[in-house]
Amino acid sequence: MPSIFSYQSAEVDWCEGNFEHSTVIAEYYNTVNGTPLFSLLLFIPLNFLVLEGADRLRVSNCSFMMPLVAGIFSMYFHMTLSYVGQLLDELSILWTLIVAYSFWYPKIYFPRCIKTRKHFYWFTGGTTVISTLMSFIKPALNAYALNCIAFHLLYLMCRELKKCNDKRVHRMAATMIVWWVLAISSWISDRWFCELWQAINFPYFHSFWHVLIAMSLFYCFPLVMYFDVNYEMPSFKPKLGYWPSDSWPIVVPYVVLEEPHKKC
Numbered sequence: 001m002p003s004i005f006s007y008q009s010a011e012v013d014w015c016e017g018n019f020e021h022s023t024v025i026a027e028y029y030n031t032v033n034g035t036p037l038f039s040l041l042l043f044i045p046l047n048f049l050v051l052e053g054a055d056r057l058r059v060s061n062c063s064f065m066m067p068l069v070a071g072i073f074s075m076y077f078h079m080t081l082s083y084v085g086q087l088l089d090e091l092s093i094l095w096t097l098i099v100a101y102s103f104w105y106p107k108i109y110f111p112r113c114i115k116t117r118k119h120f121y122w123f124t125g126g127t128t129v130i131s132t133l134m135s136f137i138k139p140a141l142n143a144y145a146l147n148c149i150a151f152h153l154l155y156l157m158c159r160e161l162k163k164c165n166d167k168r169v170h171r172m173a174a175t176m177i178v179w180w181v182l183a184i185s186s187w188i189s190d191r192w193f194c195e196l197w198q199a200i201n202f203p204y205f206h207s208f209w210h211v212l213i214a215m216s217l218f219y220c221f222p223l224v225m226y227f228d229v230n231y232e233m234p235s236f237k238p239k240l241g242y243w244p245s246d247s248w249p250i251v252v253p254y255v256v257l258e259e260p261h262k263k264c
């Protein structure tokens with residue numbers, strides 16, 4: 001019986017051929033294009049915020065270490081295609097999402113029985129334990145469940161956009177959604193239509209997914225920060241921007257806090 005650490009013991013095998021470019025890395029392209037993107041793309045926009053020095057944001061920025069961990073486990077998974085690698089990949093995404101929800105889920109959407117963020121932490125803590133245990137039941141389904149969370153984010157985003165007139169916010173949200181649609185299409189293509197891609201010798205859609213989902217998150221984070229500042233720091237006015245400027249073809253989206261409103 002193969003060990004849970006052995007190569008190719010995972011329930012899932014992505015379309016890219018195994019050990020085609022290396023004897024130690026099972027899926028070469030899926031492995032090498034993962035981590036740098038997840039970590040770098042997510043850290044850059046946050047630097048702008050950290051510089052602004054708002055305490056709440058400085059504390060919650062610690063959670064941005066989580067996508068880095070998810071990136072590392074993703075690399076380990078594609079390198080080995082082991083059962084442990086698959087679970088680490090999925091659980092690190094689950095925990096990253098839960099940490100992000102714990103910090104940034106707006107209070108107005110809390111279930112009625114939850115009154116404070118402290119109570120919400122207990123709720124997310126309980127959810128973490130239950131969902132972590134459930135993820136061992138059928139690991140192949142975990143990725144589908146995780147992808148469904150994006151639909152909830154999409155729903156939240158639409159509700160927030162309805163209340164917001166800022167064109168920059170709408171533009172950034174539209175960009176994020178376009179990247180996500182491309183990302184999820186690539187993920188599904190790789191999972192469901194692998195035979196077709198192998199027939200035309202192009203089994204790389206999961207690699208595209210890594211890049212495209214990172215791009216979507218790149219735009220998602222400044223937006224989440226924007227709404228968070230509106231709710232949690234009403235004396236500040238958040239503003240979305242693109243570095244170095246709006247007109248450049250390649251830009252880094254970020255959020256800054258403008259001068260605090262003068263209090264009477």
Ligand SMILES: CCCCCCCC/C=C\CCCCCCCC(=O)N[C@@H](CO)[C@H](O)/C=C/CCCCCCCCCCCCC
Pocket residue numbers: 038067070071074077089093096097100101104105106143144146147149150151153154176177180210213216217220224
């Ligand atoms: C108020 C809440 C704010 C939430 C902010 C979002 C926090 C981001 C959290 C997680 C980072 C995800 C990192 C993705 C790593 C992908 C690794 C990977 O490719 N794994 C695959 C196997 O190699 C696996 O099959 C994929 C599983 C599905 C992952 C789904 C992630 C959903 C992330 C949500 C994206 C939202 C984008 C905007 C939607 C409109």
Ligand SMILES: [Ca+2]
Pocket residue numbers: 013014015016017018027
């Ligand atoms: Ca494969």
Ligand SMILES: [Zn+2]
Pocket residue numbers: 030074078206210
């Ligand atoms: Zn992957």
